[in-house]
Amino acid sequence: VSAVHSPGEAFARLQDSVAAVPRRLGRGYWLLVATAAAFAVFGGWCYSLIVRRGLYMTGLQRPGMWGNLITDFVFWVGIAHSGTLISAVLFLFRAKFRTAVYRVAEMMTVFGVMTAGLFPIFHLGRPWFAYWLFPYPNDRGLWVNFRSPLVWDVFAVSTYFTVSTIFLFVGIGPDAAALRDRASGWRRRAFGLMSLGWRGTDLQWRHYTRAYLFFAAFATPLVVSVHSVVSWDFAVSVTPGWHSTLFPPYFVAGAILSGVAMVITLLIPLRRVLQLKDIITPHHLDMLAKLVLFVSLIVTYSYGVEILLSLRAPPSDAERSTLLYRATGHYAPLFWTMVACNCAGPMLLAFRRVRASIPALLTICLLVNVGMWLERFNIVVTSLGHDRLPFTWRIYTPSWVEWGMTFGSFGWFFFWFLISLKLLPIVSIAEMKEELAHLHPAPPAEAAHG
């Protein structure tokens, strides 16, 4: 896109490059789709065991009644977080580097919430009554308990899913219209449907730009609220290690860290395989890496505050006991791996050479993803397994069924993400054109005609 002579030429090249994405997905792509589908099906089969035989198929035993499934829920909500951060918050802050990468982040958000939303249902003893979570008129006049954080979760996650999906498809509208003009067959019909009658006239753009601003304004507080609400699932209880006002900011920072790391993890192979290196440049990766570094510092600070506040308590204090158990007990290797992945690893991104090295960046981000899953496991499992009643302490070990569902969730997420590469424009063509127009100004009219 850089070696062009006019904005029009740059627009055409950009559009061709994005339109060519589905054609660049070869046999390797279908192999990945099949692998992801196989994992998802295996996860589904594992879940069917729980439906048929009950939660006895999990490793859950009192007092540890939350395990891998809730860990997966919190992890996937966190992954879903950064999409809205990148698309809405950075839009309001006019951070231009977001333009090339926000569509991938938004897609990741929608599929992340789609994955996360399944786990509370999986975890129900009788999942066929999942609709009881929603308030609906019934003969007995019973309503949900709106004072319960679990009901807050239902509202927070379903709102986040709806708003993220709307935001994604509103952004896609003008791009779908652009791609529709050159597409054929079912893809043309699909783009026609997604474009919702888009003509690109000044009348439509006038309302569109205003609507987009409102969507960003609505979505921005959701970035803070969703994981805050998820954190209250824990913090509102009196369980040691959970009952803390630190939890909402701590969870939000962790969610952004894991989400941005996942965006980088997805972008690095995508830009290589789909030949998008001119569009998603090292500058974009560098800016995202700085974001990982910044949020990692917040997470590290939160870990530090949690540890220091617990250590100030008297030796008999349950909070202190649970914290020491995390760091020195049965799950200590997981705790220290978490600290290494989420705190020490990202610090390397302070060095420009590390940020510029694609293998190093990818490795650090993959480790952050591992570390963030472990963080959620540490929070969920160690507090329940080591609560205020020592005679109930128990070590939780996930069963193979739970591991199957955890890996199945990755299969489910990647299946939808990979399929969407065939269907959706993975770069915002319209916003990129707006940016390119100012990167490639045409020569003055007099000179052009002169």
Next chain:
Amino acid sequence: MARVLGAFSDPAAAARAIRALRAAGCEELRAAMPAPFPEVMAALGQPRSRLGLVTWPGALAGFAAGVALPVTTSLAWPLVVGGKPIVAIPAFVVIIFELTVLIGSITNLAASIALGWMRGGLAPLPGGRTFHGDRIGVVATVPDAELAERVLRAEGAEEVQRV
């Protein structure tokens, strides 16, 4: 009145042409483009969209629903849980916030689609040509077509035609 279409590859040139046409007395101007180029939108001088007049009441309706749902349902089955009051406002703030955002966003979506379809929004520019790709189309409805053609060409239009 005649209609003249000019196609530009540079948004800045399109904006200059629109300003020149307006200076020449042309009041009826329309444009279609692949992105909301700020210079073109500013040159057209259109008023700000009134979408907010629909969206904010939608958000307020969401707020009202967010208050009404937990309060009325809690009063309908007044069961004390955890020693909290029946109408526990701090606990309901989450529901109020989520419904405000949810209904506000859905209203915003519906209103933006409706406004984009109204007043000929679904119709392409005169001449039926679309401008989603690499060109910006400017259509002027003028009494003197030759003058408009001259202005469009002088400002860098790559194609000029009567539609």
